[in-house]
Structure formats: structure tokens, C-alpha cells
Amino acid sequence: MYTDLTGKVAVITGGSKGIGQSIALRFAQEQMKVVINYHSDKAGADKAVDAIKENGGDAVAIQADVSKEEGVNALLKAAEDNFGGMDIWVNNAGMEIKSPTHEVSLEDWKKVLDINLTGVFLGAKAALNYWLPKKQEGSIINMSSVHQQIPWPTFASYATAKGGVKLFTETLAMEYAPQNIRVNNIAPGAINTPINAEKFADPKQYQETQDMIPMAKIGDPEDVANAAVWLASNQSKYVTGETLYVDGGMKLYPAFKDGKG
Numbered sequence: 001m002y003t004d005l006t007g008k009v010a011v012i013t014g015g016s017k018g019i020g021q022s023i024a025l026r027f028a029q030e031q032m033k034v035v036i037n038y039h040s041d042k043a044g045a046d047k048a049v050d051a052i053k054e055n056g057g058d059a060v061a062i063q064a065d066v067s068k069e070e071g072v073n074a075l076l077k078a079a080e081d082n083f084g085g086m087d088i089w090v091n092n093a094g095m096e097i098k099s100p101t102h103e104v105s106l107e108d109w110k111k112v113l114d115i116n117l118t119g120v121f122l123g124a125k126a127a128l129n130y131w132l133p134k135k136q137e138g139s140i141i142n143m144s145s146v147h148q149q150i151p152w153p154t155f156a157s158y159a160t161a162k163g164g165v166k167l168f169t170e171t172l173a174m175e176y177a178p179q180n181i182r183v184n185n186i187a188p189g190a191i192n193t194p195i196n197a198e199k200f201a202d203p204k205q206y207q208e209t210q211d212m213i214p215m216a217k218i219g220d221p222e223d224v225a226n227a228a229v230w231l232a233s234n235q236s237k238y239v240t241g242e243t244l245y246v247d248g249g250m251k252l253y254p255a256f257k258d259g260k261g
Helices: 018-029 042-054 069-083 106-134 156-179 194-200 203-211 221-232 254-259
Strands: 009-012 033-038 058-063 088-091 138-143 181-188 243-246
Touching (some): 009 018, 009 069, 018 033, 033 042, 033 069, 042 058, 069 106, 088 106, 088 221, 106 138, 106 156, 106 181, 138 156, 156 181, 181 221, 194 203
Parallel strands (some): 033 058, 138 181, 181 243
């Protein structure tokens, strides 16, 4: 569908499951080459690599901690060593810890921000330092959340990190637009991923979540992957500094639907 992506090389952090894996598989449909990063789920990463190769793409799985500079540098090296370069960087790795804010430990606070915010900074920095000396155009896609806009009590560290990702994305987009390096943000809403599996297994919680979505349905990882492949392609070549919400309308304050309030 996006012929300009054929043969392009992408790095996807947190690509072994959920949204990251779905993006990797979607990129493979465009005959792309993908570096799939995983932290602990080697089996999931290997499964994604096999599926990509079956679909006519190419991929490698690389273990790395994206909150460490040596981790993101290892991903960049893998792209160069295996595929000869890097064109698209997707900062997808993330985590969340639920706790009343007054009970959050400093260790847990740092853990969430290290992955969700510092990891985005380090990934973007690695990509920029690769492209700039070569005067190469590139696309950075950051994975945020509707909670960059919607407050989320008992998930303060997560909401704080995602709010930071929004401003970081916009700042980078402005800073590097003259070099034709585009930086955009995807903000998913409620998506059927492993991180939500336990919550959505409870019919009551599943229904409560649906009730917060104007479209009245939970999204699929493929919905996010379709947004990512468009942002990676030349179809979005005049788009930078934007957040693309993939949320069924969740950010539209659905409590006010039907003219309530």
C-alpha cells in the first residue's frame, strides 16, 4: 500500500508484544526490514521475527534496556549491521504502575519515567545523531497515550511521562523540521493488548471502559499499527509535531455525550 516504504529499515522498541509487535508485522506487509527490541520476552520477539519473514519482510530481535544509552545504541548498531542503515525509529516501549500517588515509591516513579520518557529521549537522540551527519531525512514515531491529555488518578507517573512525551515530540519536530526529520506522536486509547488483558477479562471493567468510548468499542493493536505505517510513509510527508489519537473518541469527554451537563 505504501510503496515508498519497501526496503526501508525501522527500529521498534518494545516490539515483542501488543502494539509494538503489531506495528512490526504491519511494517513487514510493506516489505520493510525491522529491528524488534525486547526486554525480557524473547519468545514473543522471535515469534514476531518469524511472522515478518513469512510475510516477505526481514527482521532481527535484539534484547536491550531502552532506558540505558548503551541499550538504544545496540539497537542502532543492529540496524546498521543487519540491514545497512536506519530510516524510521518507533519509541514504543512502555510500562505502568498503579498506586495512590502518596504511596508511590521513588524507585517506582523513576522506573516508569525511565522507560516511558527517558527511553523516548534516548531513542530519538540515537536516531538524530545517526541521520544528521548523513543529511538523511527520517521519521520518529513516539507512542504516547490519551493520558497525555486526560488525567489518570493512581497512575500519576504514567500520565506525567506521557505528557512529557507530547511536549518532547513537539519540541523535536520544531527543532529538526529544517532537516526534514519528522517527529510525531500516536496516542492510543483503550486497546486490546497483553497489558490490559487482566482488566478486560473482567466483564464489569470491560463494560466500564467501553462506556468511556464514544464509539463504544475497544480498539485493536492493528488500529495503532495502521496509524504508525501512515506516519512512517511519504503519505504523511508534510506532517510533523502532531499527535494522532487512536482512541475511538475517548479524549472527547464522553461523560457529556447526549448533551449531558
